[in-house]
Amino acid sequence: MAAKHHRLGELQLRLLEILWERPDATVAEVHAILKPERDLAHTTVATMLRKMEVRGLVNHREEGRAFLYRAVVAADEVSRSVGEHLVGRLFEGSLADAVSHLLRTRDVSRAELDRLGQLIQAAKRRAK
Numbered sequence: 001m002a003a004k005h006h007r008l009g010e011l012q013l014r015l016l017e018i019l020w021e022r023p024d025a026t027v028a029e030v031h032a033i034l035k036p037e038r039d040l041a042h043t044t045v046a047t048m049l050r051k052m053e054v055r056g057l058v059n060h061r062e063e064g065r066a067f068l069y070r071a072v073v074a075a076d077e078v079s080r081s082v083g084e085h086l087v088g089r090l091f092e093g094s095l096a097d098a099v100s101h102l103l104r105t106r107d108v109s110r111a112e113l114d115r116l117g118q119l120i121q122a123a124k125r126r127a128k
Contacts, residue, residue: 007085008078011038012052015045016078019058019071026066 018033019025027046034040049069052058060067091097
């Protein structure tokens with residue numbers, strides 16, 4: 001089965017991050033975590049979570065009068081999907097072009113370059 005592609009807005013991704021860190025959170029709890037970052041109404045958070053549930057990104061269960069939300073998609077699934085979309089869309093599927101772009105346009109530390117070298121060596125061993 002092909003991997004599902006997750007196209008997420010910035011707020012949707014942030015809501016998932018909160019639910020990955022704190023499963024079974026109420027809308028009020030999610031809203032409280034977001035409040036210092038964004039001035040959103042409680043109803044906006046509730047509406048977004050409901051829309052994300054329709055898309056199969058989160059689900060909820062009822063506990064008393066509260067809905068407890070939890071992410072249905074895993075963080076690695078979302079990051080893989082977003083990465084594949086980015087490489088496919090912006091770099092015509094070329095991982096080498098994507099990495100080359102990042103190396104040319106970002107400040108990269110020696111430690112990061114060493115880590116990239118280790119990752120490349122590990123990938124080469126797997127590809128044999």
